[in-house]
Amino acid sequence: MAPRKLKSPASPKVVASEPPPSPARRQHKADAKAAKSAAPAKGAAPAKPRPLTRIQREKQDIILEAALEVFSAHGFRGSTIDQIAEVAGMSKPNLLYYFPKKEEIHRRLMSELLVTWLAPLEEMRADGDPFVEIRSYIRRKLEMARDFPRQSRLFANEMLRGAPHIIDMLEIDLKALVDEKAQVLMTWMDQGKITRTDPYHLIFSIWATTQHYADFDVQVRAVLGKGRGGDGRFEDAARYLEQLFLYGLTPRPRA
Amino acid sequence: MAPRKLKSPASPKVVASEPPPSPARRQHKADAKAAKSAAPAKGAAPAKPRPLTRIQREKQDIILEAALEVFSAHGFRGSTIDQIAEVAGMSKPNLLYYFPKKEEIHRRLMSELLVTWLAPLEEMRADGDPFVEIRSYIRRKLEMARDFPRQSRLFANEMLRGAPHIIDMLEIDLKALVDEKAQVLMTWMDQGKITRTDPYHLIFSIWATTQHYADFDVQVRAVLGKGRGGDGRFEDAARYLEQLFLYGLTPRPRA
């Protein structure tokens, strides 16, 4: 039908099986046994962390996908392992074989999420045209709200709870990134290319306006009603936000 | 210190003891007993709903306040009756005497919340100056984010979950209100007083940008850091948002 201006990003796969940055503490009972029976050497190799099998990687991905579904809809405490296991199509003990703790699943999800979440801002290039860059950033964020609403809600959930699991990442990594990009924005302001204003709150307002369409989706749909609540709402939002961030609400003479 | 431009609203009391619009189904065991033993008349007065006593009203308010505290921080399923009871300074069974179901507490909280929540938009007058009205609305919403962050988070929580308890109020009352105000905005656009744009998304963007400061407070603080994360952030936000909604980011010649 209507040509979608807001293009989908290529990868539908968000819950990527991350190559363990923190070496995926599996510690199967089998592993433990093996370690006990086969490593008498005292100062020897420090418990060679046996690479993940194919099945392990596959199942972990399935579980993470299911957990995303459940956690994003009910929050951490509101979700049960049974629920996740059911969505993942396996039994609870089986799930617990791959992730020995409920928290572990959540932790993994969160650390992967944060990377995904920061990516769009990282792409904002200092050497590009300010308006093009900002506009692109807004579009990317809006696309994420459209295509990955569960991730957005998972993130929002964590924020609402005071971000207990990622507060330090926020204070360090996120802050560093935003500081850097705020500098970029300030440079553009110094050059008179965009109006002088608070770069931090500018970034906040982009986050807020775009994520709103994922996090408050019910409300948006309810207000727009059947007529306009359909698929077109993201295009409308994109158009409106462009207008807002470019010119605000002051009427300007028709060009 | 710095004079606060953003003035506090007078009333710190948000969890008002609502005069039962839905007649507060109390049904004490005592009540039940009385009804059974004292109402043999078949078609008689339909179980006169005994007016609430002083203590009942007071305790209910205390409970609602405690529940707001707990629910807004942990979500519905993440909160326990014990927790709420402890914050309210009473025992669990005692609390259950006033609200026989956990859900009941939440329901009450939500219906009161929605009223509070819609109020600021209702105040936007069609016969005022567009920019003054919009600016005031933004300020009011921002003040609510600052002064009633728990309510904001409670609301956000419900939205994230798909608004199961208030979806119909959203589709009816909220929609009606927004439709009305969208009309007002359209009139202003027709008169050339504000730029022509999507009035619904305009309202969404006001909601999003203001509530962000309550719902994502941790993130805002983490990014602003110790230096700027303090009390000043709401003034900064107010200034920035005014700029954004008025002129956007396009530089304009100094007046």
Next chain:
DNA sequence: CTAACATTTTTCCAACTGGTCAAAAATCTT
């Protein structure tokens, strides 16, 4: 003062939850 009612506390419970464990089944290696 006291009967009638309102409130509070104590005790209890059934369902649910996160998690364990040993044994069975499936898979992989040689």
Next chain:
DNA sequence: AAGATTTTTGACCAGTTGGAAAAATGTTAG
């Protein structure tokens, strides 16, 4: 095909949770 390893299952458990019942204690109108 046998042996070794990994995966899956079923039974089980201890702690928590929402909630019921009943007894004990206040409170107040007459």
